Amino acid sequence: MSAALPVTLPLLMAFDLDGTLIPDRGDRVADDVVSALGRLRNAGVKLAIITGRDVSPSRVRAAVQPDAVATNNGGRIEVNGTLHSEAIFTPDDLEAVLAHELDGARVVLFTAERLYVDVPAGTEPEPWMEVRGYAPLVDAPRDAILKVGYFHAHVAGFAQRLRDSHPHLVLTGAQDPYPHFLTVTPEGAHKGAALSLIADALEVPHARTVAFGDSDNDEAMLEVAGYAVQVGTLPLLARHAHTQVSEQTDLGAFLQAWADQLSLP
Template sequence: PPTGRPPLPPPAGLPLLMAFDLDGTLITEQGREADAATASALARLRAAGVKLAIITGRDLAPDAVLDAMQPDAVATNNGGRIVVNGELHTEARFTAADLEAVLAHELDGARVVLFTAQRLFVDLPRGTQPEPWMIARNSGPLSEAPAGDVLKVGFYHPQVAGFAGRLRQSHPHLVLTGAQPPYLSFLTITPQGAHKGAALTLIADALELPHGRAVAFGDSDNDEAMLEVAGYAVQVGTLPLLARHAHTRLERQTDLGAYLNAWADRLGRA
């Protein structure tokens, strides 16, 4: 999409399904709720019959976002855990061998977080205290993690890119995101097939909607697969990696509410 031009109007007939990344897309980075314009637009789109989905790298979507959006589907852990109409649809877990390989890293002093559906398990550098969000989530030590229940692993370290390259060579079936702009020091690893593109496809199938009528919104590298498979892809922000997949682009996250309301206006006139 050309830089500096207003977002292109969507094709006629779209959408039947809108799928949103959270951080940097539907909400600000590490935000807890959608702004008023976005929340209003989501309500209007839902009233017009559009199905709504969240597809996020987080392991939990904020309650305020869920209340405002009332999504038909929520995919967390980069698509590894999918809930459709309030029921668990898919949950991708690491095999014991894959998890062992992931944890056999060479990142001295790395902060490692294992995510299960119920709890976090962390390995902190010596002398480091748990952060408030870890305490609030009742996190436990890495040694207590139930290996068969791990859905996602996160690494925080300045040299995650080198580790990611080695793991891609030895375990190419695993899904790695981050370790590149905008998350140079953060790497996320999920099991085979657990990515946002697969999640969008599974959600559309579960809702019995054609994939070509799905619209996806994303801003970072873990959204690439989702934007690639969507019938219409909206990039939020300016990450070069996503430009080749996007049909249009919003320059800033704060532009989303106006864009969605304009789309709701169009549906209202249809």
């Protein structure tokens, strides 16, 4: 899949993190990507990170210098370093999300300050928990939850039941490339809405936005972007993409070529 790059300078480029801007579970942006983004930024392009993570790595922020950052699949948005919007579960919706029948599931609740997770007795916490800072699941406040994550081999069935009973909630995962991981966010908290809100906040016409993504939670963002770039080969995203970068490691060359076409110094 390929298409000619737009000749009009984009005003906003929005990037997913894992598998798109950086390798999965990484925390470093490749030098050629940093260089290309610098060229585009100097020409007036606004940059945004829109990620499923609850926190974007400080090294990534420093390298990209984004004008906006959306975390929790778009549920929490900062624009120019200031909180712009935050989507929190209602008590009834949270109760429904937590009413699962998945024996042995690892459940994680995310707030803006920390995460809450069940760590079975006799087991060691995983490194990502230690880095983020965590507390027992039972201590989670019920009025500040931004995202719920499930890890379980049979999470797809639970996801379908939740879609049937609460179609207004946003569910991602439970399918390739993350068949054993389900993320649930409140109504309206998805990457497509985040891209639109960020564009409005930065006064960028939606037609002048470019979105980059590789996974199912990027589908809404690619769908609403003025120009959509699929990174990787997930079939689900092909119908929304104007062009494709087959490998994450090729992103820098793609962005450099875009800057070259625009004759940027």
